[in-house]
Amino acid sequence: MRRFMDRLRSLVGNRSRDDEQADGEALEGSTQALLALIPAATVVVDGDDEVVRSSPDAYRLGIVSNDEISNPRIIEAIAQVRRSGGRRSFNLVTRTPTEFALDAAAESRESDDWDISQAQAVSRRNWLKVTLGRIDQSLVVVLIDDVSDSVRFVRTRDAFMTNVSEQMLKPVQALEELAAQLKTTSHLEGDDPELLRSHLRSVSKDASSVQRYSAYLGHVLKDLLLLIRAQERIKPSRENVLDVAEQIRAVVRDEQDRADQAHVTLRWRCDQPLTIHGDGQQIRVALAKLVENAVSYSSSGSTVSLVAQPSKDGRYGIIRVVDHGRGISKADQGRIFERFYRADNQNEETAVGIGLGLAIVKHVALTHHGSVTVWSAPGEGSTFTLMLPLAQGPVAGQDGDNPND
DSSP states (O other): OHHHHHHHHHHHTTOOHHHHTTTTTOOOHHHHHHHHHSSSEEEEEOTTSOEEEEOHHHHHTTSEETTEEOOHHHHHHHHHHHHHOSEEEEEEEEEOOTHHHHHHHHHTOOSTTSOGGGOEEOOOEEEEEEEEEEOSSSOEEEEEEEOHHHHHHHHHHHHHHHHHHHHTHHHHHHHHHHHHHHHHHTTOTTSOHHHHHHHHHHHHHHHHHHHHHHHHHHHHHHHHHHHHHTTSOOOOOGGGEEEHHHHHHHHHHHHHHHHHHTTOEEEEEEOSOOEEESOHHHHHHHHHHHHHHHHHTSOTTOEEEEEEEEOTTSSEEEEEEEEOSSOOOHHHHTTTTSTTOOOSOOOTTGGGOOSOHHHHHHHHHHHTTOEEEEEEETTTEEEEEEEEEBOOSSOTTSTTOOTTO
16 A cells, blocks of 8 residues: 555656646646546545545545535545645445435435435445545545455344344243253153143143244345355356346245235236346345335235336436235334334234335345335335446447346
């Protein structure tokens, strides 16, 4: 890093005052080329604290907004570096601005009744290593190394171990109680038949508890494994091009029995061909979680709809899952995408859930470089909007071939 800073200084060190006053227009070509080569996101700030160059990722990571540094800690560090020289390095946690998701959601609204200002979008935390250095009397460069993927993996792994350990306590306790009951049974063979029947009923009850907790634990393990898989970002390739209509059709087919049992009608529509890059299993799981929730919270005789369409700018595939059920309170909407969070609007069917479904949806969306939003009002129903980038043109590294040809 020090060598990089020295190289930048050598490139700009011979500039005249006339050169310096052109900071806001363009950096020297060799400096631009060097900055473009490094993998970290970069921001260059001039003597008036105006951004004269910024990587697109700096906006996504919440460092730059409206062509200005938006993070107070980085603003302070720039001032320190400008006063005393040298360099500063520190760790920083930011959040991806929600407008990146809401812009796409706004384009997908089906009618004026859907108020985008009331939608809740997921916002991913970013773990960053930031280094700043002064490269001449006015210019300061900010290097941003995004280490979020490795941090998320470690945090999810640790959460997996903790949650599995906690969830195993109930089935283990139930097994201990069942074993104790079975041990007692052997001493009752010659006793009162009514007492024996009563004891066998207790054994049956404990066996049912073991069965129920085992199924619950299996559900927890399955969802946690899905959550771990949804941490690694999808890289576009010819092999992972998916047809959106096929994914929706498969989910509707798999969820039809659940809907029939609840006397809920499932409908879906995808009027235009839409293709995305992704993991088919993850996409289907995310959609299935949304459909399962929609059916579970809908009343008998109602309809759950899946509608897919492109965004107006053609960049995103928009998939909405719409129900007319009990809805979600404003207070809960800000937390429903958290792991293991359970809202207050549970019914007999949903009370057995573990609170991982929407967390999985969130991470699948973010892993696929997209997002998910929710609009809901108590008594009016909910609309979950999944936004995924559409496959566009040739895939890099694939000899220029278009996977859609």
